Amino acid sequence: MPEAIDVLIVEDDPMVAAIHRQFIGAVPGFIVAGVVSSGKDALEFLQQHPVRLVILDVFLPGMDGVATLQKIREMNRTVGVIVVSASRDTNTINAVLKAGAFDYVIKPFVFERIQTSLRSFQQLENRLNRGADQIDQKELDRLLQVQQKETAANDLPKGLNPQTLQQVKNLLGHAASPLSSVETAQALKISRITARRYLEYLVAAGEATLELEYQKVGRPTNRYALRK
Structure with a gap:
């Protein structure tokens, strides 16, 4: 091997x-x-x-x-x-x-x-x-030769599954405004860490955008939206 x-x-x-x-x-x-x-x-x-x-x-x-x-x-x-x-x-x-x-x-x-x-x-x-x-x-x-192929569901990074990924995409697609990982987790009844992994994957894949919401105090909040 x-x-x-x-x-x-x-x-x-x-x-x-x-x-x-x-x-x-x-x-x-x-x-x-x-x-x-x-x-x-x-x-x-x-x-x-x-x-x-x-x-x-x-x-x-x-x-x-x-x-x-x-x-x-x-x-x-x-x-x-x-x-x-x-x-x-x-x-x-x-x-x-x-x-x-x-x-x-x-x-x-x-x-x-x-x-x-x-x-x-x-x-x-x-x-x-x-x-x-x-x-x-x-x-x-x-x-x-480097060939482009259609993304397959089983090619997702380890720990991600296509069903949950689609749920996250559907949620972002129907949201009136960008969502945080906490809001995504609460809506789908998954952990915040899990929600963040899916959201970061969508950003890296070019399917979602990330924007920072600044507060008066503390760190800014990451908010995600499905790319139009």
Whole structure:
């Protein structure tokens, strides 16, 4: 059985990093080796822990993702890199692809898209490291192709089920205004933590929006609405 692919997440938003960790953990054959929030920390981590894959954001404090990827290549690291970013700038996309990124996934994304990218990388890694010296064009074309597939219910992250997800979507769709995780939990008779997981999943998948409601005192409340 092939060895699990260890992954470094480079993301400065803690919530997004947690979602990345959840999504990666839901794909068999991958383990998260570390999470860092800057390009500088990523380079230091890679010097001590030579992982096989990096999930890299573009918008990072200090050194951005493009410069970080270029530094990784200057270090002669053959680590795979999948860029996951909200940047739609064609110059940025061109730069990271020319620097050797395996794939570029635009936020917000659905779980199926990042899963497809991970599986494509996994298949390529396992095939090229299998020991055979040669490969034909047909097999190489199949390995390099990243295909979009319709999201399947059983592809949800571990711990989420399609029935509850649909209930959350129905609730948001019929709500007169954005709902908090507490309000969602009370309406569906589930725990607040469970409600928040489904709501955060919908935001990451691009199916819901998140807005902050600021109070006179205390922390702001996260409110969620179904994307129109």
